Amino acid sequence: MRRLLLLVAAGILSATSGVRAAADGYEDARRGMLEAVRRLVADTRVETGRAALAPEVMRALEAVPRHEFVPSGLVARAYENRPLPIGHGQTISQPYIVALMTDLLEAGPDRVVLEVGTGSGYQAAVLAELGARVYSVEIIPPLAESAKRRLDRLGYRDVAVRLGDGYYGWPEHAPFDAIIVTAAAGHVPPPLVEQLAPGARMVIPVGPRFAVQHLLLIEKGHEEGEVFTRNILPVRFVPLTGDH
């Protein structure tokens, strides 16, 4: 009962003041999750080229109540460092992957970010915690609806969710300082490349659900038509040609 009251209190607090890291009974779980992310980041520093993530990213991760973004039956596992199913064949990504992608996007205060594939809304919430203005498009009607309601309820006013086809981006708000696409088919939609501001970045996880094979980082050059990509492996991997 006390926990319930606390939750309600936290809900009111977050809705009114925007202080979202408030006491909700999950602080320890979140810290545990952060620790797991930190360890994995350190472990994969060779693959990702970074020994630690930006402190703001970690703070954002600590602020978002991930348990609010998973189906009710999975709340107990919400802070495990693993992806979880959210219905409709979609997943909420592994916290480590969310953290890494957020870091790669270099999204900060007042940056305009496009997200293609809202899913549960968790990634959008993390970006919003960083102060970014997030425009998120979801193609599956019930997911778009529930993510919109959830983000509203949690007070994420800087996230706009729209039901629709993300292929054409959101031209009204282009150009974007960062774009994140939650699932890749065999090609990157040309309209998205077009809506990326010069010098801006796009991140796409490549691979089936539950098994990200690599992160694709797309950087748009300052010269006309210049587009570069980088492949980032999200796991520690024994080097290709061993010296044994």
Added chain:
Amino acid sequence: MSKPRASASLYLSVALVSAAALACEVLLTRLLAIVHWHHFAYLVISLALLGFGASGAFLSLAGSWCAARFRACWVANAAGFGFGAPLCFALAQALPFNALEVAWSARQWGWLALLFLCLALPFFACANCIALCFLRYRERIAAVYAADLAGAGLGAAGVIGWLYVSPPEAVLQGLAALGMAAAIPVGWGGGRALRGACAALGLAAAFLALAPPLVPLAPSQFKGLSQALEVDGARVSATRTSPLGVLSVVENERVPVRHAPGLSLASTSAIAPQVGVYTDAEHLRVITRFDGDLAPLRYLAESTSALPYHAVRPARVLVLGAGGGAGVLQALEAGAEEVHAVELDPEMVALVREDFADYAGDLYRHPRVRVHVAEAREHLRASSGRYDLIQVAALDSFGAAAAGLHASSERYLYTVEAVRAALERLRPGGALAFTRWVKVPPRDGVKLFATLIAALDERGVSDPGRHLAWIRGWSTATLMVRGEAWKAAEIDAIRSFARTRSFDLVHVPGVAREEANRFNRLDRPWFFEAAAALLGPDRERFFERYKFHVEPASDDRPHFSRFVKWAHLPELLRLQRQGGIGLLELGYPVLVATLGVSLLAGALLILAPLAFLRAPSPRAPDRAGVCAYFLCIGFAFLAIEIAFIQKAMLLLGAPVLAVAVVLSAFLVSAGVGSLAVQRSAAQGLPVRAVAVAIAGLSGLYLWGLPAFVEAVATLPLGPRAALVAVMIFPLGVLMGMPFPAGLRRLAAAAAPWTPWAWGINGCASVSGAVASTLLAVHFGFSAVVLLAAGAYLLAGALERVSFPRSG
């Protein structure tokens, strides 16, 4: 106990039960491949066959009680199969197993175990039926076994034929009806209650056979088809089914399908409207809207796969794995004068030619296009045409692995021999091109490059690097090879094609390191370094040191998609804990896991009955000897069968056809062999002589096979299939003898032990099938056949030890 007489109706029932069981095995593999993924289908069905081993253990305990109530037990088990097959499948489908999540959650392994226990039940019931007959008709063991084998053989061929005309969920119901019907000929001879039960079963069977499918297939929500259908406005507008797979066409007016694998990041072109075609709820291919105007297809020239059209300007093109026609349109767009499209699945061709003929602009009847329904390698061998470009559209083609019994991932299109055959089909200056998904860390591109080099080496090319080209984007890579060295102008064309589309060079003659990592950057130019190492003097050392297995595939070891080395299993386990297992191909670890589980379960099922198997007389045979004998022949039978299925794929093209022909030929001819044992004198024929004959004959086939394949290559399919069956026949007859011969001896000396031997045979078959596949991956199919021949010889030598003359 008086000696009961076996009647014709008994043999009919045995044959029916066996036919239903084997057909069910093939069918469940298909069904699980649709609902989950084929790797897991293979694993689950292999293990479910341990139901045979479990039956042996069960009847070792309860055999005499059951044999005394033979008819009732028979009816109960046949009914158990009849009701069990559809019910267990429905239950299995309802389990919340998610194959993609196994890396993350131990719970999934629990669901997986339940899944296979569920599906083992129908096989357990069938195996009980057969073993009961061994117990009751011990004088007629070989004849019962003959009926069992013949039924199984007909079931194998029958189910594949059936899948051409009915969707798999309807076939499941038909098989259930067949199982129920098998209860009737035996049960009808019993008392009133049994007759009543038989009548009820007859009615149930009739209902199941006539009713529409009661258990609809529900593919995992994480499969491509399910995900496409979640999108606003999506619907399945057509379905076609065959043993090669279920094709589902997805249309969506609101959010169109847009499939353009490998499209350049520099592209600004729109994708033409498409409909998506999913095979077994996965593997997206598309049919593109086409009205004769090539302008909207501009995007097809902006993928890596368009490279050969710029490098060699081909007039006559062969597209292998044409699917819905994207590769054909690409050729037309590039100005090809004549395009030959080869597609394995006739239903796919029918979709383009019939159901979507208007939409696709009658592409497959276009004046510049000719369609051939054939397997790619077979087409290369049988056709006499020559081309300026042979384009392998691997992105579009559907893995042979999804089809058939004991399928693994043999791909006869990616072997050194296949590349050589394709090079022979090129006109002067023509090129062979492969396009594949880019995988990081690099593995299959590297292996393919090594395969191309090996093929050039075999042709006596002194400097292979001058004949090869390789470019990559972020998602696809295209490799080219040809008989002549590239000319300077062609190299320039390749360079400019890559540069203008933001693709990187991996290899062209004279490539510089800084050209290899410009647009799509890796922390090191891994692909370039691999290509350079493969073309340099240290190739062998590179193979040895490289993290993945990238040595070229050959016809004897055609497992192109095996990249994992044994030494990496510990790393695999670690990756699994991190959820990184998706980085590696699942097929191989799943195979190893299947073998491990089957060996453990098999050992348990074989050892457990020993606790209550009493020697009926002092002259009873030695248990270890009996066990070794049946293990040897159980393994060897399956090993030879599997090796022949694989070899026949090369000869007959479509994997399903190879499975149907080889399996039914082996089983029916083995039935004839078993019948011969029944007819022979009481002491039986000398197994040793039979074993020597098997070893000799299989060795002979192995040696003569390449010449045989060449000799019959140009024959039409029908006669080719008939020749394969005729070739198998004598070998099958011989292989059908050792089991019933041994079982008959055992029945004479220690009758209650026959279920135990039956169980050993079952377990050995399961582990044998998996072990042969694994052995083939490492040592080739020839080694598997040799090993099986050795196992037969060992069984022959054991004969005297295991079954001392009791006369």
